Amino acid sequence: PVTAGSIVVPYGHVIVNEKWRGSEVAQRLQGKVRLIFEDGLGLVDFHLSNRTCILLISEADLVAGDEFKRRLVRFRNASSLRGIVIVEKTQISEQYYLGVQKLVVLELGMVLLPVANQGEASQLIIQLVSFCVREQSKDRGSNPFLRKQRPQLAEPAVLQSVQQIPGVGKTKALLLLQQFGSIHRLCNASISELEEVVGQTVAQQIYTF
């Protein structure tokens, strides 16, 4: 019931539920992104990519009662798409926001973004689309919040860690690491082995640590 089969979204396009034709959101999106209106999208309002879609909850939906909640739950149960819920948070619907947030984010594990009106919704959708397009083009480096895996030398960190052992400063840490190589071997060194590198007291301290 969610969608008739899987939806294939052409690159850089947004598929819009027929019911939004002529609405303020659709009008504002027109010209900024390429829209395709389609019937039979079921619960979904906008498809941004093959795996991301938007469900738009209006102020009226919020005030009208729990119908929209049933819609969200049905969507969540029936679809493996990443669902982004955009909700109109106005002075009137504000009071419901916390409850909706709890349901959508904490219970259903979906994304919830508040907007003040349809105009803001269209601006937000434009930004979301641009990120979806970038994701599809594998241009992940452009997202400032995605961690870039760059190999880092472990040497300075290992040295830092060894200095946390009581009685060991930078000089002794270097001596110890040159002798034993790794933290693992240092941990398994005997007292007499340690005494060859550092004094008796410190060797005892390291050994008991």
Next chain:
Amino acid sequence: EQRPSLCVLADTREICSGPEVISCLRAQHRLRVQVCALGTTDYMVSNRLAVERLLQSELQSPGNRNKLSQRLQRLQGSFERICVIVEADRVRPGETSRFFQRTQYYDGVLSALVQAGIRILFSSCQEETAALLKELALLEHRKGAAIQVPTEPEGHRRDILNFYLSIPNLSYGAALNLCHSFGSVAAVANSSVPALAAGSRLSLPRAEQLHRFLRHDFDLQLLPQPLPAKGK
């Protein structure tokens, strides 16, 4: 019906920037709040979830972009899950509620967060933030990820905790778990990857990282800057 084991770690900075959050968590929600030097994050509500409290104005200003992205990238290094609570800025007395001008930049930041898989919650004040933190802690508790070890090691254990904390990409929670699950540092160093994962409650790839770090062969030549000559 609140379990006493529900525990949240708060960063020391939050005493200044979010005092109401902490006192609400303690007084209203009866959570155990342990303030410690988390460093990387504002709150830890479970073994794997870090919560970052951000003001709406911080997300609005492009000047913050670098700082924010560095911060969140560092978080991704040490936590499985990240949640951001976007809190509305406080309205000073006498000031009529400021009109929030939504910018394209702000929408872009939200989109980037969504795409990075970071969870976003919105809060209108510090009390609401506290309530959200409690909900998150409860949820994580239900999923069996709650922090359930003593959070205040003393004496010798304190030294050992500091040692674990110096390991790159190891969160405060994982360090606490290591302290608690293993008798000594040597026991940790000699553990297999699955044993490390179970003891620290880290995922396998992260436990592997830790394992590799402990067995890393030190090479003096690879230290970045030459050491200052002695006797200077």
